[in-house]
Amino acid sequence: MSEIRVVIPAHLKTLAHVSGEVRLEVEDPVTTERVLDALEARHPVLVGTIRHPETKVRRPFVRFFACEEDLSHDPTDRPLPEAVARGREPFFIVGAIAGG
Amino acid sequence: MSGVRVLVGTSKGAFVMTADGARRDWRIDGPFFEGWEVYHVKGSPVDPNRIYASQSTSWFGQIVQRSNDGGKSWDTVSNQFSYDGVPGTHQWYDGTPHPWEFARVWHFEPSLSDPDAVLAGVEDAALFSSSDAGASWSELSGLRNGGTGSRWQPGAGGMAVHTIIEDPTNPDRLYVAISAAGVFRSDDGGTTWQPKNRGLASGEIPDEDAEVGHCVHRIALHPSAPETLYMQKHWDVMRSDDAGESWREVSGDLPTDFGFAIDVHAHEPETVYVLPITSDSVHYVPEGRLRVYRSRTGGGEWEPLDRGLPQEHCYVNVLRDAMAIDRLDECGVYFGTTGGQVFASPDGGDTWNTIAANLPRVLSVEVQTLA
Numbered sequence: 001m002s003e004i005r006v007v008i009p010a011h012l013k014t015l016a017h018v019s020g021e022v023r024l025e026v027e028d029p030v031t032t033e034r035v036l037d038a039l040e041a042r043h044p045v046l047v048g049t050i051r052h053p054e055t056k057v058r059r060p061f062v063r064f065f066a067c068e069e070d071l072s073h074d075p076t077d078r079p080l081p082e083a084v085a086r087g088r089e090p091f092f093i094v095g096a097i098a099g100g
Numbered sequence: 101m102s103g104v105r106v107l108v109g110t111s112k113g114a115f116v117m118t119a120d121g122a123r124r125d126w127r128i129d130g131p132f133f134e135g136w137e138v139y140h141v142k143g144s145p146v147d148p149n150r151i152y153a154s155q156s157t158s159w160f161g162q163i164v165q166r167s168n169d170g171g172k173s174w175d176t177v178s179n180q181f182s183y184d185g186v187p188g189t190h191q192w193y194d195g196t197p198h199p200w201e202f203a204r205v206w207h208f209e210p211s212l213s214d215p216d217a218v219l220a221g222v223e224d225a226a227l228f229s230s231s232d233a234g235a236s237w238s239e240l241s242g243l244r245n246g247g248t249g250s251r252w253q254p255g256a257g258g259m260a261v262h263t264i265i266e267d268p269t270n271p272d273r274l275y276v277a278i279s280a281a282g283v284f285r286s287d288d289g290g291t292t293w294q295p296k297n298r299g300l301a302s303g304e305i306p307d308e309d310a311e312v313g314h315c316v317h318r319i320a321l322h323p324s325a326p327e328t329l330y331m332q333k334h335w336d337v338m339r340s341d342d343a344g345e346s347w348r349e350v351s352g353d354l355p356t357d358f359g360f361a362i363d364v365h366a367h368e369p370e371t372v373y374v375l376p377i378t379s380d381s382v383h384y385v386p387e388g389r390l391r392v393y394r395s396r397t398g399g400g401e402w403e404p405l406d407r408g409l410p411q412e413h414c415y416v417n418v419l420r421d422a423m424a425i426d427r428l429d430e431c432g433v434y435f436g437t438t439g440g441q442v443f444a445s446p447d448g449g450d451t452w453n454t455i456a457a458n459l460p461r462v463l464s465v466e467v468q469t470l471a
Contacts, residue, residue: 054182
């Protein structure tokens with residue numbers, strides 16, 4: 001088990017009644033799928049807000065960043081960078097820029 | 101003392117506005133669900149403290165909020181709207197089959213008899229039911245699978261069940277309206293549905309009197325005359341006196357018969373309100389003047405109501421779910437605009453007061469009449 005640091009968008013912080021980073025215990029190997037599973041288990045109100053509740057496909061205007069890389073298009077079962085898995089760097093869930 | 105509670109959904113949150121029976125001095129609470137689109141907020145007629153709100157964004161999808169204390173506090177309930185079985189397809193903009201995909205809840209219709217029962221009209225067009233106050237949802241799939249669903253097509257605003265009416269004299273009879281499919285009626289509590297669009301003529305579709313495909317913007321019914329329905333179609337104000345079996349036009353002397361909102365007076369079944377909009381290509385009120393039109397003859401003859409409303413340089417729209425009627429002895433009328441204004445008339449439309457002038461774009465207005 002590793003303690004993962006997750007940063008979620010402001011709207012989802014409000015929904016989940018959290019402030020700052022969310023810290024989650026995630027089983028190794030740490031993957032995007034496992035982080036999201038743990039996040040939704042801790043905060044069921046977030047089910048459906050980041051990925052489709054049944055297909056688990058990422059919502060189009062949500063992005064996953066870590067270690068200055070865009071991981072949004074990576075397979076969700078691919079291990080995340082070691083710095084994320086060891087809790088040195090956060091995993092960012094980001095709402096896409098709206099423009100306008 | 102009697103009073104009212106006005107529930108306003110906007111593009112950036114919800115507001116709850118309360119007043120006593122005079123409806124002159126207002127308290128405004130909110131915004132609730134800041135930054136989210138709130139398509140609709142509606143209270144149970146059985147338990148006014150029970151209110152449902154549809155909260156969504158394109159980023160994070162659908163959230164359903166429920167209040168059990170008249171809108172003071174809110175809790176999330178289920179946001180899982182799964183189409184029944186293999187959803188199949190409807191027509192896409194280019195005429196190809198397109199899978200049904202849930203986008204958002206446009207409208208909640210709490211039951212007239214059970215505070216835990218509520219219907220939800222969603223995009224892509226479907227009807228969902230909850231018997232546990234929103235803790236779970238199941239589709240009434242006979243609407244989509246009744247034979248014409250594969251031919252339904254979205255308009256520019258999407259394809260949604262936006263109007264749901266329960267016949268107050270017959271709980272087995274339900275009506276829904278869908279843009280751009282038309283009106284459908286169920287006589288068995290929502291299990292099976294039939295299109296009820298005979299008499300509609302829509303120049304926007306290839307066969308103007310087709311069985312389905314009409315862009316019905318809104319329908320309304322008076323409880324004491326449940327066989328009579330009023331409709332604001334894309335163009336045309338329509339009326340049915342046989343529960344939707346046939347429709348006739350009652351646009352009469354309106355300055356334009358394009359519009360979105362329509363509603364019926366609380367105590368006079370032949371008094372109807374519409375808010376004419378310039379045209380389908382110019383979505384604001386004619387001549388820069390905000391005017392509600394009232395007919396006391398069930399349509400045909402209309403009078404403008406403008407006392408207290410802006411009469412110059414006003415270029416706003418009033419969306420389909422953004423007009424409401426209270427049930428106090430002197431009937432109140434309410435509406436909200438895309439310019440963020442909410443207006444109230446405590447005297448059936450004769451005079452108007454501004455409740456709020458600078459809200460975000462108003463998507464919906466409902467009113468609860470409180471004992």
